[in-house]
Amino acid sequence: MDRAISFYEQLFERTVDKKDDTFSVFIIRGFKFCLFNNSKVNEAVIWGDNCLPSLEVNDMSKLIEKLKILKAEIIFPLTKINENWVLEFTDSEGNDIETYCKE
Structure with a gap:
């Protein structure tokens, strides 16, 4: 914990x-x-694949820098989907987390 x-x-x-x-x-x-x-x-x-927590962030560049510092692997690269920028990473416990930022 x-x-x-x-x-x-x-x-x-x-x-x-x-x-x-x-x-x-x-x-x-x-x-x-x-x-x-x-x-x-x-x-x-x-373990299943039917739940993906999703968090909104204000600044994807800042998030990416934090993920580097935390050594969190980005498993879905920064991609524009409609009006959002989206990426997924794996946290310290092996959970996949989605993040998005509105344009």
Whole structure:
């Protein structure tokens, strides 16, 4: 959990709002971004491909620089899709995260 919290504190440039070994929460403009450590409750992980968290950012260049510093792999390169610039990266725990920036 500490590794995930550290990753997202650096990415979001803020401290975690609720820190716990099992369930930690960032509250960003009323939205809760939660981190869950399933191993603490002996819950099996079933990996699927039907959920991709998506976050809006204001500055893709700044995000890309942060991802380099955090050593987060970009798995879908910066691409223009309609009015948005989109990229996907893998976080410190192996989760794929989509980000987009409006023009």
